[in-house]
Amino acid sequence: MATNFLSTSNPFTLQSSSLTKPTYFYYHPIKSTVKKRESSLCNCKKDNQEALNLPIITKRCFLTTFLFSLAGKNLFDANAAILEADDDIELLEKVKRDRKQRLERESLINSSKIETGYLQQLVYKLSEVGQAIENNDLSAAGSVLGEGTDTDWVKKANIAFDKLSSSPEEKTEVDTFNSSLASLISSVSKKDIESSKLAFVSSASAFEKWTSLTGLAIQLKGL
Template sequence: MAAAFLSTANPFFPSSLSPSTSSSCSSSSLGTALVHLNNQNVQRRITLCKASNESLLPPPVLTKRGFTLCFITSLVLAAGNGCSNGIAAILEADDDVELLEKVKQDRKKRLERQGVISSSSKEKGYLQDLVYKLSQIGQAIDNNDLSAASSVLGGSTDKEWLKNANVAFNKLSSSPEEKTQIETFNSSLASLISSVTKNDVESSKVAFVESAAAFEKWTTLTGLTGQLKGL
């Protein structure tokens, strides 16, 4: 492309010009060139001054976070996947610290719960009585003897043994899940009393299983399973 351009361009001094004219034109071109060079020198000095002034500007303030990001970025650019693995290892180490802290907190809560249970002998007595009552009711329903089950239940949720059981529930429950199981137990037991009163064997069996399952799950959540006989 450059060769084609040069071959078709007009010469600086066409043959139609006389030598004197050429000399005059040459002088004029030289003057123009000098002006052009002078302008270039001025532009160069301006550029040098600008560069010098920029070099005197204070360096940007680098925060700790910015330094960390720059450091990680430089490592990524320098080491590629190897650095990525290293960063992942750092993040995993942070996760391990958080996990260890969670384990410590869980252990602390468990010890506190054990302390509460150990000091709640009266409440454990209420729960042990509940286990015996449920065992009697279950045997009676299994034998289709709803009259015997009714004699234990008493026909209402206002029985003393059930009130005492709820006292123990409320004292020894702390998590939402445990409280949910208490609600399920009381609701199922109310259905059981209603079904027994109506002499509905099948509904009584279903309600008994639901109430017993809720109570058993609650004892597991609270850590009382091994401390109550008959479970």
């Protein structure tokens, strides 16, 4: 058995059902070593070639990326400059419009001395009414207010309102003032102190806001 094992161990034998004779494959140590070295050299050559090509590809990719980044930065800077220029132009136009409106309003106020006098009378009337309500003297407040909104000083105040009001906000405050004043007159006539106080605060606040919007606050005394 040992002899048979040694005889069949070298060479190796492969039996095939299709072959009439056994086929022997001999192991040649020198040729196998040469083939291994050739395979190793080929692999090394291939690896070296890939290693040589890799930096070139990397440099090209880096250069392309760098150029695109520069182009993108320049495009971004150009767009930013355009936007800044548009913002500057829009801001300049707004400043011009505001200045024009301010000059027109100043000219209108300077040419409305009579209407400014009506408004100054309104300030004095409201001051008297407020003092009387603070003292819980509704009879005194009623004597100043009158029985309705058709009194002379209220009519004159509305003439000034109509002439000097231009924006929707200013006209809204005028409507609020007239509505609150009507409530004030009604509350005072009913001797309702709490409602009179609330109505007075509402009417006075609306008037003060209107003078602030129109620029008349600095023109009137007692505000």
